[in-house]
Amino acid sequence: MxxxxxxxxxxxxxxxxxxxxxxxxxxxxxxxxxxxxxxxxxxxxxxxxxxxxxxxxxYPNANFWANQGFGPDWECSNLGKGSAQVCAPDLPKRLQIQPAAQPNSNAN
Structure with missing residues (x-):
């Protein structure tokens, strides 16, 4: 695009x-x-x-539109100055790395 x-x-x-x-x-x-x-x-x-x-x-590689019109489940990024822009679909939620759960701090 x-x-x-x-x-x-x-x-x-x-x-x-x-x-x-x-x-x-x-x-x-x-x-x-x-x-x-x-x-x-x-x-x-x-x-x-x-x-x-x-x-x-x-700014020829400026990404003013985050997903370049592919949809909300796509991520686009620039590979560097003078390089191409690469777009790929996001991973499904079940495959994404989840942050570690915080331990309960119910100190009595």
Missing amino acids: SNMVFSSAALFAVFTGIAILRAVDTFRGDDRRGFLTALAMTLSTTAATGGALWIGIQ
Whole structure:
């Protein structure tokens, strides 16, 4: 599964393109308030696109979603910098190591 941060950056880039088109359209129509609004949207979506790209480039193996969509009974972990991510199902409860029972401390 590809990193969702890059998908978010692509979505923000689409929103930036729409805001730019809106800014050009309102500039041609002499709508000053609409132009300033579209310009503000362009700047904010550009910042969001840049932020998402920066996070995706700086932390390519970041696991922001614990099980990567496999389900609650799966565990995913990164093998290290520049390595792959491995996902495996959890062990059933009967095979998991249980903590030792604490002795009763009913000292009279």
